[in-house]
Amino acid sequence: MALDGLKQRITRSVGLLKGKRKVDEETAKDLSRSLRKALLEADFNVRQSKELTERIERRMLEEEPRPGVKLETHAMNLIYTELVRILGRPREIMPHNQTILMVGLYGQGKTTTTAKLADWWRRRHGVKVAVIEADVHRPGAFEQLQQLLEGTNVDVYGEPGEQDATKIVRNGIKEVGNVDVVIIDTAGRDSLDEPLRDELVGIAEIANATERFLVIDAQVGQAAGPVAETFHELVGVTGTIVTKLDGTARGGGALSAVSATGAPIVFIGEGEKVQDLEKFESDRFISRLLGLGDIKGLIDLAPGDLDQEEAARLAQRLMSGRFTLTDMYSQMEMMSKIGSVEKMLSHLPDAMFGGMGNMSMAQKRQMQGNLEKYRVIMDSMTQKEKDEPILLKSSRIRRIARGSGVNEKDVKELLAQWNRSRKMMRGMKGDRSFRRKMKSMMDVDDMDLDMG
Amino acid sequence: MGLFDRFKKRFKKTDEKEITAEENSVEAEEAVEQGKRLKEALEEARPTPQEATPKPTLEIEEEWDDSDEITEDPFAKPIGRKERKKARRAASVEKAERPTESEKPTTKDPMQSTTGHDLVASGPVEIEINLGDSVTKTGGRVVMSSDKLDRILEELEEELLSSDMAQSAVEDVIHTLKATLIGSRISTTKKIEVVVEEALRSTLLRLLEAGYWDFNKTVSAHLEDSSPVVIMLVGVNGTGKTTTTAKIANRLTQQGRSVVLAAADTFRAGAIDQLAIHAERLGVRCIRSQRGGDAAAVARDAVESARARGEDVVIIDTAGRMQNKTNLMEELRKVHRVTQPHLVIFVADALAGNDAVTQAVEFQRMLRFDGAALCKLDTDAKGGAALSIAHATGRPIVLAGVGQGYDDLIDFDPAWLIDSILE
Numbered sequence: 001m002a003l004d005g006l007k008q009r010i011t012r013s014v015g016l017l018k019g020k021r022k023v024d025e026e027t028a029k030d031l032s033r034s035l036r037k038a039l040l041e042a043d044f045n046v047r048q049s050k051e052l053t054e055r056i057e058r059r060m061l062e063e064e065p066r067p068g069v070k071l072e073t074h075a076m077n078l079i080y081t082e083l084v085r086i087l088g089r090p091r092e093i094m095p096h097n098q099t100i101l102m103v104g105l106y107g108q109g110k111t112t113t114t115a116k117l118a119d120w121w122r123r124r125h126g127v128k129v130a131v132i133e134a135d136v137h138r139p140g141a142f143e144q145l146q147q148l149l150e151g152t153n154v155d156v157y158g159e160p161g162e163q164d165a166t167k168i169v170r171n172g173i174k175e176v177g178n179v180d181v182v183i184i185d186t187a188g189r190d191s192l193d194e195p196l197r198d199e200l201v202g203i204a205e206i207a208n209a210t211e212r213f214l215v216i217d218a219q220v221g222q223a224a225g226p227v228a229e230t231f232h233e234l235v236g237v238t239g240t241i242v243t244k245l246d247g248t249a250r251g252g253g254a255l256s257a258v259s260a261t262g263a264p265i266v267f268i269g270e271g272e273k274v275q276d277l278e279k280f281e282s283d284r285f286i287s288r289l290l291g292l293g294d295i296k297g298l299i300d301l302a303p304g305d306l307d308q309e310e311a312a313r314l315a316q317r318l319m320s321g322r323f324t325l326t327d328m329y330s331q332m333e334m335m336s337k338i339g340s341v342e343k344m345l346s347h348l349p350d351a352m353f354g355g356m357g358n359m360s361m362a363q364k365r366q367m368q369g370n371l372e373k374y375r376v377i378m379d380s381m382t383q384k385e386k387d388e389p390i391l392l393k394s395s396r397i398r399r400i401a402r403g404s405g406v407n408e409k410d411v412k413e414l415l416a417q418w419n420r421s422r423k424m425m426r427g428m429k430g431d432r433s434f435r436r437k438m439k440s441m442m443d444v445d446d447m448d449l450d451m452g
Numbered sequence: 453m454g455l456f457d458r459f460k461k462r463f464k465k466t467d468e469k470e471i472t473a474e475e476n477s478v479e480a481e482e483a484v485e486q487g488k489r490l491k492e493a494l495e496e497a498r499p500t501p502q503e504a505t506p507k508p509t510l511e512i513e514e515e516w517d518d519s520d521e522i523t524e525d526p527f528a529k530p531i532g533r534k535e536r537k538k539a540r541r542a543a544s545v546e547k548a549e550r551p552t553e554s555e556k557p558t559t560k561d562p563m564q565s566t567t568g569h570d571l572v573a574s575g576p577v578e579i580e581i582n583l584g585d586s587v588t589k590t591g592g593r594v595v596m597s598s599d600k601l602d603r604i605l606e607e608l609e610e611e612l613l614s615s616d617m618a619q620s621a622v623e624d625v626i627h628t629l630k631a632t633l634i635g636s637r638i639s640t641t642k643k644i645e646v647v648v649e650e651a652l653r654s655t656l657l658r659l660l661e662a663g664y665w666d667f668n669k670t671v672s673a674h675l676e677d678s679s680p681v682v683i684m685l686v687g688v689n690g691t692g693k694t695t696t697t698a699k700i701a702n703r704l705t706q707q708g709r710s711v712v713l714a715a716a717d718t719f720r721a722g723a724i725d726q727l728a729i730h731a732e733r734l735g736v737r738c739i740r741s742q743r744g745g746d747a748a749a750v751a752r753d754a755v756e757s758a759r760a761r762g763e764d765v766v767i768i769d770t771a772g773r774m775q776n777k778t779n780l781m782e783e784l785r786k787v788h789r790v791t792q793p794h795l796v797i798f799v800a801d802a803l804a805g806n807d808a809v810t811q812a813v814e815f816q817r818m819l820r821f822d823g824a825a826l827c828k829l830d831t832d833a834k835g836g837a838a839l840s841i842a843h844a845t846g847r848p849i850v851l852a853g854v855g856q857g858y859d860d861l862i863d864f865d866p867a868w869l870i871d872s873i874l875e
Contacts (some may be wrong), residue, residue, distance in 0.1 A: 041619045041803035046610055049509070105692030105831055106856070138695075139729030139858060144722020147743065190831040190855075217690060221616040221805020226832040244689060247774035249807035272689070272720070404856065 006250050009038030010079060017071040023060050031075065032057035043221045048259065052082055086255060087282035088264045091239060093211060095129075095321045098181045099173075103200065103206055103231050104215035106188030109243035111141055113215050113269055114185040115148035116277040117241075119265075122154055122277075127180035133158035133174035134165045134203055136185040137196075145185065148152035148274055157181070166202045173207065197234060204235045211241045214263065216254045224253035225260040232261040243269035246276070284402065325386040325418055329378045373406065374414050380404040388420055471601050471644060472593035479572060483596035487635020494631050496606060507622045536665035551566050577662065577846045579624050581632040583647060594642070605630055608652070617836030618809045621843040625655060641800050642803040653870060659839060660866035664848040671704065671765065674794045680712070680758040682766045684751075685801035686784060686819060687801040688811055689772035692853055694723060696799050697769040698730035699853065699861035705736060709764040714754030715740040716747040716787055719771040727769055734858070738765075747771065755791050768793065777815035788819055796821040798852070800837055802828045808837040809844045816845040824863065827853035835869050 013034035020027060024034050032053040039049035056078050065074035075171070100117070102110045118129045131154060135141040142158035149156055157172040169184060176182055184207055189196035214228060214237040231237055242254040258265055265280040270364075378386060380403035384392055392400075392415060401408045473479035595601070605626055612622045631653060638647055674681040683700065685693045694717065701711045713731050715738055717723035724740050731738030739754035752770045758766045770787060773780040789798070798821040800808055814819055826838050826849050838849045852864040 006599045037619065040613055042807050046614045048609070073523070079620075105803065106828060107692055109690055115721075138726065139733075140722040140724075140726025140820075142722075144489060144720070144727040190828065194831075217801075217803070219688070219801065219805065219807040219811075221808075221833075221837070222614050223616065223803050223833040227803075230832070244774070246776075247688060247803075247807065248776050248810045253805050351866035 006038060006042045007070045009041065010035065013038055014072050014075050014079070017075055020071050023062065023071060029062045031060065035079070039252060042252035042430065043219075043224075043256075044252035045222060045225050045256035045259075048086070048256055056082055057274060074164070079410060084282060086259055087430070088262065090280070090282050091264050091266060093239070093266060095125045096180050097126045098211060099207055099209045100181065100183045100211045100213060101204060101209035101235065102183065102213050102215055103184050103235055104188060105190060105227060105235070106138075108215045108217045109143050109269055110188060110215045110219075111135065111185050112148065112272070113241055113243055113267075113277070114183050115145055116269060117267065117272045118149060118154045118181070118183055120277050121181050122152060128153075129183065130155040130157065130176035130179045132169060132182065132184045134168050134172070134184055136163050136165045136168065137187040141185070141187075141409055152373065165199050165208055169203050169206050182207075197231075200234055210283075211238045213238055213241050214257065215243060216246065216257050217249075218242055218244045218251040218254055219249035220252065220253040220257075224257040226304075228257035228260040232263070237261045237263040239263050239266040241265070241267045241269065242280075246270045272449045290308065316410045325378060325381070325389045326383070328418055329375070329386060370413075370417075373410060374417075377401075377404045377406060377411055377414050389415060468825060471595060471598055472638065473596045473662075477594075479596050480594035483546050483594050484635040487631060487633075490627075490631035490634060493625055495703045498842065516833050528530050577659060577843050579628045579655060579659070581651050583632060583636055583638075583651050584654065584750065587636055587638065592639045595633045595636050595638060597634050599635070601630075605650075608648075613872070615834035615836035616803075616808075616840075617873075618803050618806045618844070620772050620806075620809060620838035621840050624843065625652070629655070641797045641817065649874075653874060655867055656839060656870050656873070659842050660849065660869065662842065662846065662848065664864075665850060666865070667823075667850050668703075668707065670795065671709075675709075675764060679762065679764050680755065680766045681764065681795070682755055682793040683795045683797060684768040684788065684791065684793035685797050685799050685825075686770050687772060688774055688801075689720075691772065691799045691801040691804075693717070693772060693799045694726050694730070694769050695856070696797075696825050696827060696851070696853055696861065697727065697767050698734065699858055700767055700851075701730070701734050701736050702858035705734060705767050705863060711729050711736045711765045711767060712763050713738040714751045715770040716754075716768050717748065717771040718743055718745045718747050723769075723771070729873065747783060750791045751791045766791075774816075775811050780834055781814075781818050785818055795823070798824040798841075798847070800824050800826050800841055800849075802826050802833040802835045802837055803831060804837045804855075806840070808840045812841040812847075813843050816847065821847060823846075823850035825849070825851035825853060825861075830854045830860070834873055836873060838864075838869055839873075 013031055016027065016031050017023070018340060035056065036049050036053040039052065040046065041067075045050075056075070058073060059078050063074075063078075065071060098103050102114050102117075104110050113166050115130055118131050121127050121451075131145060131149065133142045133145050133156065142160045145158070146156050155176050157168075159168050159171070162168055165187065172184070173182065182358065184203065186200060186203055187196065189200065208340050212235045214231050216224060216228070220227070228240075240254065240261065242251055242265055245251055245268050254265070264282065268278050268280050270276050270278060274356050377400060378401045383391075385396065385400075392411075397408055397411045397415075473483055561708070608629075609622055609626045612625070613619065629648070632651070633648070638644060671681055671683075685697055685700075687693050697713060701713055704711050704836045711734075713727055713736060715724045715727045718741060721743070724743060728738050728740060737757075739750055739757060741750050741753075745772065754766050754768065756762075768787065768791060770784055771780070773784065775781065796819055798815050800810060802810065804811070812824070824838075824841055824847060825839075826835060829835055829852050842848060849864045849866075852862050854862060
């Protein structure tokens with residue numbers, strides 16, 4: 001897999017922090033240098049890698065890791081958030097009333113990807129798809145598309161021999177009629193050729209495409225940024241498709257293209273067959289890249305309005321083992337967004353969320369019922385009380401109960417619940433077999449799991 | 453702003469005194485010592501070619517290769533510099549003692565071209581930096597190690613990386629440059645930035661010029677010995693093999709050669725049609741089969757039929773493949789075995805970044821290409837991939853693709869590329 005190389009590099013860089021208690025300038029510099037090398041080798045933009053690693057270096061020095069969090073985990077966390085930031089927010093493309101224009105340089109895999117996309121929507125969503133071959137320059141493009149989509153019900157429109165691409169597109173759109181998705185494949189071009197540029201702009205005008213996808217090869221290096229910019233100026237790119245990720249190329253150039261256009265990666269191509277297309281999810285991609293394993297499960301559950309970075313951060317914090325009422329509060333907030341406690345906990349290792357995964361079904365149901373009440377109670381606490389629940393003595397409890405309109409008994413119950421979770425976690429400390437189990441479950445071989 | 457504009461600016465800001473030391477000063481002596489140490493460390497750190505390129509499995513090849521004479525296994529070279537020199541000398545002695553030309557089988561030795569000079573040996577190239585006449589024996593100033601020098605070199609490194617030269621190659625160049633600079637006596641008449649620029653330019657140029665061979669002359673020379681001359685194009689997907697095949701066919705027909713194309717890319721949809729249409733436009737024959745057919749059979753057919761008709765050149769267009777797919781690479785080797793091409797050309801993408809190295813090394817290991825064609829040089833790409841390929845395999849870039857027209861294939865000009873990278 002193309003990503004393994006980068007993953008190893010990053011892990012090795014973070015390994016520089018092993019056993020360290022404090023980051024001094026030298027260590028931070030070493031880390032940043034080593035990371036930069038890793039990114040450059042993966043073809044990330046030179047300037048971007050520099051900025052990114054400098055930011056990580058600065059944050060390593062400025063931000064204290066939370067107590068109990070090892071430096072390695074802290075660094076991994078920073079790298080994760082910084083990388084996710086580059087990739088931008090993922091987009092969902094609905095397969096209805098779409099006209100998609102495929103653009104890119106020569107030989108990036110536009111025609112193959114056109115066929116893959118058509119087949120994807122046909123297969124996954126059962127919608128009616130038509131493709132129009134508007135590459136009038138490369139011989140054999142129409143035949144290629146036809147052969148790739150042989151045996152599917154995807155309509156392939158093309159006029160081999162016709163030299164006017166805009167005419168093909170105009171006729172094609174009329175010809176394919178009422179379909180859910182129309183995909184238009186265009187000729188590959190370099191960024192200097194005027195006639196080809198004019199032709200592309202002409203096609204874009206006629207097609208009035210809802211989406212303009214830039215197809216870019218994973219092996220493309222530093223030129224990726226400028227190339228993406230050029231296409232963005234011409235047609236306004238709305239999505240990026242990275243191809244040939246089945247080779248050894250690490251795709252950093254393509255990721256840099258994303259930051260040049262702001263158009264997120266929507267699909268990735270991982271092979272020569274029509275089925276070899278995958279939907280791209282940036283956070284999953286990055287956690288896979290960093291070996292953060294199951295965090296993606298948590299993120300996957302989160303609906304769109306839940307801040308994914310926040311979710312990842314929370315998960316990390318919980319894994320580090322320090323558990324206050326504030327943490328409990330944000331968990332509950334998140335759970336209420338996701339839906340049921342049961343659903344959420346089923347996706348998490350038992351030890352996560354203060355060992356709540358170990359609860360019985362009945363307890364979970366009760367918890368669900370209590371959720372709302374607990375939130376209200378906590379809303380009546382001060383931040384300090386939430387951070388240090390130990391402060392809560394009878395007078396404070398009385399005040400909170402009055403403020404949230406519940407009995408003192410309910411407040412005490414909440415505290416008991418918190419205490420149970422905390423004890424559970426304390427009990428896990430030093431339990432080697434448990435830690436091993438958890439480690440294998442989460443596939444976080446390179447993360448530090450210090451259970452508070 | 454070009455590389456050296458910025459670079460020079462940095463130098464002007466820097467006080468020369470912080471980079472160089474006075475003659476006979478303590479610092480100068482220290483710098484000389486340090487330079488020596490750096491050079492030694494560099495020598496030790498250098499990977500031996502044996503480690504870098506594992507030996508290919510030659511056993512299978514032998515049953516096909518009965519007409520092929522492999523004088524030396526390029527991958528089983530001795531390790532040290534001295535030993536290598538010794539081996540080279542021994543080889544040349546052997547060559548001189550060998551019986552006369554007539555007994556030699558036709559020019560199938562992959563290490564030999566008929567252009568008069570040998571193709572350079574494969575394997576990673578050692579960077580050598582020559583400061584030329586900038587160095588004086590006596591007098592002058594001694595360059596010493598300093599933070600400022602480091603920062604300048606770092607900036608230089610960044611610029612080379614921006615041109616898509618691979619990380620490994622850049623590192624090698626910069627480290628060697630540093631080791632050479634520190635402790636050197638620079639004549640006072642020359643500014644240090646000029647010295648560095650000259651050293652870098654000549655190093656990169658030498659890297660690209662090593663083993664360069666002229667495409668036209670080589671084809672002509674091969675033709676004098678035997679016909680048809682078989683040229684095979686290989687590379688990963690989408691670098692421009694089919695287009696380059698057409699361009700080479702065009703170039704050769706214009707020189708009055710008769711050309712046959714072999715559509716041995718039986719895998720990619722539309723590839724056969726693409727080549728067939730090119731052949732029709734160029735008025736040359738194209739040997740083809742069904743999609744999914746045996747690539748080696750198509751290639752062999754093309755060679756046989758060209759031989760029967762007395763045609764001059766056969767160009768084999770192969771299917772693009774990722775170098776990490778072993779089975780597909782084996783298939784490519786099969787095409788190579790049955791056709792015994794005179795020239796194998798690795799088609800590389802000028803847009804490629806660090807992956808160019810992995811690709812080139814792997815293709816070199818599997819097939820031993822003679823030279824590379826760098827395509828898509830008309831894009832935004834600066835073409836540092838050329839330097840990576842030359843550095844990693846020691847094989848020259850001979851052709852450059854600069855557009856989609858049939859005439860847009862030119863002989864690769866190293867100086868032009870260096871200029872475009874450095875300015």
